[in-house]
Amino acid sequence: MVRRSERVWLNIAVVLVYAFLLAPIVIVVLAALNSGAYLRFPPEGLSFRWFAAFAQSRSFTRSLAFSLRLAAIVTVIATVAGTMASLWLVRFGGRLRTTLRLLLIAPLAVPGILTGIALLIFFYALGWGKSGFAGLILGHTLICIPYVFLIVSAVLVRFDLSLEEAARNLGASAFTTFRRVTLPLIKGGVISGAIFAFVTSYDEFNISLLLSGVGTTPLPIQLFDFLRFSFDPTAAVAGTISIAMALVVVLVTQRLVGLESLYTGG
Amino acid sequence: MPAALRIWGRHLLILPALAVLAVFFVAPYLNLLVISVMTPSPRAAYLRILTLANYTRLVRDPFTWGVVWHTMWLGIATTALSLLLAYPLAYHLARATRRLRAGLMVLVISPLLVGVLIRTYGWMILLQDTGLINQVLRALGFRAVPLMYNNLGVLIGLTHVFIPFMVLAIAGTIQNIDPGLELAARSLGAGAWRAFWRVTFPLSLPGVIAGTVLVFVLTVSSYVIPSLLGGFTVLTVPILVVRTITELFNWPGGSAFAIVFFAITLVALWLYLRLIGRAARTA
Numbered sequence: 164m165v166r167r168s169e170r171v172w173l174n175i176a177v178v179l180v181y182a183f184l185l186a187p188i189v190i191v192v193l194a195a196l197n198s199g200a201y202l203r204f205p206p207e208g209l210s211f212r213w214f215a216a217f218a219q220s221r222s223f224t225r226s227l228a229f230s231l232r233l234a235a236i237v238t239v240i241a242t243v244a245g246t247m248a249s250l251w252l253v254r255f256g257g258r259l260r261t262t263l264r265l266l267l268i269a270p271l272a273v274p275g276i277l278t279g280i281a282l283l284i285f286f287y288a289l290g291w292g293k294s295g296f297a298g299l300i301l302g303h304t305l306i307c308i309p310y311v312f313l314i315v316s317a318v319l320v321r322f323d324l325s326l327e328e329a330a331r332n333l334g335a336s337a338f339t340t341f342r343r344v345t346l347p348l349i350k351g352g353v354i355s356g357a358i359f360a361f362v363t364s365y366d367e368f369n370i371s372l373l374l375s376g377v378g379t380t381p382l383p384i385q386l387f388d389f390l391r392f393s394f395d396p397t398a399a400v401a402g403t404i405s406i407a408m409a410l411v412v413v414l415v416t417q418r419l420v421g422l423e424s425l426y427t428g429g
Numbered sequence: 430m431p432a433a434l435r436i437w438g439r440h441l442l443i444l445p446a447l448a449v450l451a452v453f454f455v456a457p458y459l460n461l462l463v464i465s466v467m468t469p470s471p472r473a474a475y476l477r478i479l480t481l482a483n484y485t486r487l488v489r490d491p492f493t494w495g496v497v498w499h500t501m502w503l504g505i506a507t508t509a510l511s512l513l514l515a516y517p518l519a520y521h522l523a524r525a526t527r528r529l530r531a532g533l534m535v536l537v538i539s540p541l542l543v544g545v546l547i548r549t550y551g552w553m554i555l556l557q558d559t560g561l562i563n564q565v566l567r568a569l570g571f572r573a574v575p576l577m578y579n580n581l582g583v584l585i586g587l588t589h590v591f592i593p594f595m596v597l598a599i600a601g602t603i604q605n606i607d608p609g610l611e612l613a614a615r616s617l618g619a620g621a622w623r624a625f626w627r628v629t630f631p632l633s634l635p636g637v638i639a640g641t642v643l644v645f646v647l648t649v650s651s652y653v654i655p656s657l658l659g660g661f662t663v664l665t666v667p668i669l670v671v672r673t674i675t676e677l678f679n680w681p682g683g684s685a686f687a688i689v690f691f692a693i694t695l696v697a698l699w700l701y702l703r704l705i706g707r708a709a710r711t712a
Contacts, residue, residue: 183514185540190551191551191554247446248442251440251442263443269450273458274649280670280683280684281457281458368546368653373671373674373675386546390553401547402544410539413535
């Protein structure tokens, strides 16, 4: 067995790395709740003044609303397309399975900034110009489909195909089978895939940087422009919103699918 | 519905995803290749005259090579540092009880879901000259240390962002290693360190390779962290490419640079995998 002293050293190292991982996140929440313009020790007291400043800033609220709208649209498209693709690949993939799986995940493997550049130039060639809402939707959909696909596939692998066959043999139509048998069984995967897609789009930076324009500025781009010249805690409020969302996502995914399936593949 | 139509109908399932990818992923990348051999022009996006000048200019320019080298260096340093920090985490995670693992997974995954920008902002609060770390140093009577707007800040930010990827890649392989193997080595007289290096580590190598390749590729192509934590002092290839395209409007030049860099990254990975392969054979 591993000796106690070795365990202790491993545990100390692990705790330190977790502290490193969580430090900047905790700090952002503290900065948002701190009353001063700078975070100091000892803290100057609890205050919601930065939340008020955020709510009053037109540029922040406008880009927050834009980001939420964009993420909602992207989530619907990516969830439907991604779920359909994984249903197909698990069942009828055949010889093309490996190739198509690679193609579907490819947008995650190539540099996002390169994809953004390629899309910018491509949209220009199509005559769409910059600042297109449609361009942002497509760019985000591209990197959200892989997440939905991976998560739904992880659930589908565990799924017993004979259940579907039984429903079909008993006379249910393909659509009824999907609605009454398949969907209820993979619902957890679809929901967490959708949530992942939403957060991915909400936080997306690289593609947005190149495709956003006047009037179509998602929150991360607004924050980027802001942070280049200022450390004002108004940005920490945006961060806190994002952190709260991430926490909800992780807990919901843990309940519905189990986070381990993200690395063991189901 | 006729049978033939039904068989074709089921293939409609893959169609939406495939269409999006073909039109808005494969085509734009092919287009990038085409643009990179066009002639840049101050008046139009580019002129439809084929040329290799964009490539030859890049290869001859020592400034380009300096930036490429710096980017590669940051990539290697970040990969090494995140491997060093992520491995204990992955090992601990893989050997934890089921209940504990569920909790720890939340800690590993949550940072991934908080936007890169938010995490970078957290680091800015900690690392800036009047930031928390320097406040503590001053209070203890030390001098303030420049932690940001330099390579150190970029390295910290990048390592932080990529540790979870490394953990996920490695934890999967360690979990599949039978703990009995390490125990056997121990009972045959190997020390803890020796048992780890000769048994567990070699068996976890597939995860280590996957993790290091992934982190390296993500690091050399990251944009936000070098530009915010590096200020104007750290110049990397992605920053230069974006500047060439959005500020100088030299699309062919920027495209060529992006493609050359992508190729260099692939060659670097190929070399790395060969080295690992040779080391594994001689070990």
